[in-house]
Amino acid sequence: MWSYPTVSIQDVSSKAYTYIVVGGGTAGCVVAARLSEDPRTSVLLVERGPIVDGWSARVPLLSSNFTDQKAPVYKWQSAPLTAVNGKTLTMVTGKALGGSSKINGLLYTRSVPGEYNAWEQAGRKNWSWRDVEPYFKRSEAYLDQASSDRGMTGPWQIRNVEKVRFQPVASNIQCAPRQGIPFIPKANDPISPVVACTHLDATIDSNGHRSATSDAFLPRKVVQARKNLHICTDTVVSALDIQHLNAVGVFLEHEGTAASQSRFHVTAEREVILCAGAISSPQILLLSGIGPADHLLQHNIPVVKDLSGVGAYLQDHISVPVIYKVPVAGSIEVLMKQPLAAVGELLKYAFTGKGMFGTQVQQANLVLRSALLDENSHVVITEDGKDLDPQDPSNIPDIEIMLIPVNPTDRKFDNLSKSEGTFSYLCTVLRPKSTGSVRLASSDPREQPLCDLGTLSVPDDRTPLRKALRLSLALARGVRASGYPFEDLLAPASESDEDLDTFANENLTTTYHYSSSCRMDDEAHFGVVDETLRVHGISGLRVADASVFPQIPACHLQAPVAMVAERCAEFLKREYGHLET
Numbered sequence: 001m002w003s004y005p006t007v008s009i010q011d012v013s014s015k016a017y018t019y020i021v022v023g024g025g026t027a028g029c030v031v032a033a034r035l036s037e038d039p040r041t042s043v044l045l046v047e048r049g050p051i052v053d054g055w056s057a058r059v060p061l062l063s064s065n066f067t068d069q070k071a072p073v074y075k076w077q078s079a080p081l082t083a084v085n086g087k088t089l090t091m092v093t094g095k096a097l098g099g100s101s102k103i104n105g106l107l108y109t110r111s112v113p114g115e116y117n118a119w120e121q122a123g124r125k126n127w128s129w130r131d132v133e134p135y136f137k138r139s140e141a142y143l144d145q146a147s148s149d150r151g152m153t154g155p156w157q158i159r160n161v162e163k164v165r166f167q168p169v170a171s172n173i174q175c176a177p178r179q180g181i182p183f184i185p186k187a188n189d190p191i192s193p194v195v196a197c198t199h200l201d202a203t204i205d206s207n208g209h210r211s212a213t214s215d216a217f218l219p220r221k222v223v224q225a226r227k228n229l230h231i232c233t234d235t236v237v238s239a240l241d242i243q244h245l246n247a248v249g250v251f252l253e254h255e256g257t258a259a260s261q262s263r264f265h266v267t268a269e270r271e272v273i274l275c276a277g278a279i280s281s282p283q284i285l286l287l288s289g290i291g292p293a294d295h296l297l298q299h300n301i302p303v304v305k306d307l308s309g310v311g312a313y314l315q316d317h318i319s320v321p322v323i324y325k326v327p328v329a330g331s332i333e334v335l336m337k338q339p340l341a342a343v344g345e346l347l348k349y350a351f352t353g354k355g356m357f358g359t360q361v362q363q364a365n366l367v368l369r370s371a372l373l374d375e376n377s378h379v380v381i382t383e384d385g386k387d388l389d390p391q392d393p394s395n396i397p398d399i400e401i402m403l404i405p406v407n408p409t410d411r412k413f414d415n416l417s418k419s420e421g422t423f424s425y426l427c428t429v430l431r432p433k434s435t436g437s438v439r440l441a442s443s444d445p446r447e448q449p450l451c452d453l454g455t456l457s458v459p460d461d462r463t464p465l466r467k468a469l470r471l472s473l474a475l476a477r478g479v480r481a482s483g484y485p486f487e488d489l490l491a492p493a494s495e496s497d498e499d500l501d502t503f504a505n506e507n508l509t510t511t512y513h514y515s516s517s518c519r520m521d522d523e524a525h526f527g528v529v530d531e532t533l534r535v536h537g538i539s540g541l542r543v544a545d546a547s548v549f550p551q552i553p554a555c556h557l558q559a560p561v562a563m564v565a566e567r568c569a570e571f572l573k574r575e576y577g578h579l580e581t
């Protein structure tokens, strides 16, 4: 079988490319694919991780298990959270061509139109829903019923849940309307609703395989055919080459060797596009002398551009699990505890691409605005229905309850028998005000930077979190009342603010949705890029990944990341007069 076409660091050393894309992750694969559509350009894509395209990397359920020792991920501890008793959280991002889209939970969510209307209202010209919607559609090949609200001809295959597989998920879907939360079967069609319990879309293709952006935008066939695209893997970009405030190239090193080993150089004739994600993009800028001057000087890095926003506004969704013991058939643990069931499911998947192995872990969720919840965790809507307008920025949901048929934490429950499994509500704050930072731990580009997630540093974030926890407890009561057995495994002692806060402090987790560390805003407001994603004060340099969101979007991030990447490629094509494709 032909191997995936890559080039070595020696092959590209001292060469020049029209564009250099740094980081072949979710965004980087989209940018490189779009730019190399024009045969008159040459594109180099540099990725720190390897090509990962074995069988298990394609199976949705197996490839989402990032706790597996062999999973292609970076894993490290956050800085201690000062607002949460110095607790540290385990951080995870993808390390392979495809980046985090290669290992994530596969969910495809775009957020409500009001999200992007809020960006424009706050001054980001041409980033309203009307402006961004065509770029969501451009990427997408929606596999369900044709819809004018979905992209049907793009490379990225997305499908809706084929069947809800676990009884506790189905029971919660039935209970949600009793809390005033309607069931809306399709999360993104026609547009994301502001109050709903929905089935979720996933990046799974028509064969039942994971559809990472590397698989969708840069499949082997495409890369083989494009002589103007080179992909260099297992290679770390150690710094940008900035001359007279102009990005003219990048410095490369082998991944896995000490920083003092050979350094290679590649020239960018037009632009360098940074797509290394919300942790590594600010790290690379800092290593290149672009960032807060005082921090750079602490690390003896000469200041190229004093830009205080670099790494300054790191955000993540805040989340806390509430976990119940359920009959094992209601949990993914059935695959671990009943080997025959697992073999049956594997065979089903091998022959049909369907079944438990061919689906995402989280099939459904609830989203809503916590201010609409009354003291009984019931949603109350004003009679004029204005609360439900998804275009209105004041209606952006601020909580999500993820319905997860497994224990998503690394906490072990030893008292479970073979006939018992777990089900969790992951109570998530979608619009946290808390922010943290990314700062260099050392000048070694291979060492993860210090990441302060800032979780709960703004006390206001506790209000929606408490409401989300109370709502999950109300849902659990409803499920129990329907006769389904739910036994507490991890739940707050009571619903008092104090007990909920203690519970949250003890069980807080990250959602791995790192964002906004090179945000799109003015320099004076901790901005790093402008509305066409150009880095302030440096020519020939853009950032396009999860770091540029002005504020963390109220959804899972991969779809908005791909939208930003599509827009970045379009900005470059327009500016430099590319061939129409």
Ligand SMILES: Cc1cc2nc3c(=O)[nH]c(=O)nc-3n(C[C@H](O)[C@H](O)[C@H](O)COP(=O)(O)OP(=O)(O)OC[C@H]3O[C@@H](n4cnc5c(N)ncnc54)[C@H](O)[C@@H]3O)c2cc1C
Pocket: 022, 023, 024, 025, 026, 027, 028, 046, 047, 048, 049, 066, 092, 093, 094, 095, 096, 097, 098, 099, 100, 101, 103, 104, 105, 106, 107, 108, 109, 235, 236, 237, 238, 275, 276, 277, 278, 280, 281, 284, 445, 511, 512, 513, 514, 545, 546, 547, 555, 556, 557, 558, 559, 561
């Ligand atoms: C465990 C997990 C589960 C998630 N689940 C979901 C989900 O279900 N749905 C959803 O929408 N979102 C989910 N997310 C979030 C989403 O996947 C990410 O926000 C998004 O994919 C980030 O895209 P990106 O392009 O910004 O970064 P990435 O996709 O992380 O890409 C960055 C790439 O840059 C490379 N890189 C870094 N530094 C360098 C360097 N110095 N030189 C060269 N290359 C470098 C990395 O190896 C990586 O491949 C999840 C994330 C994680 C980690």
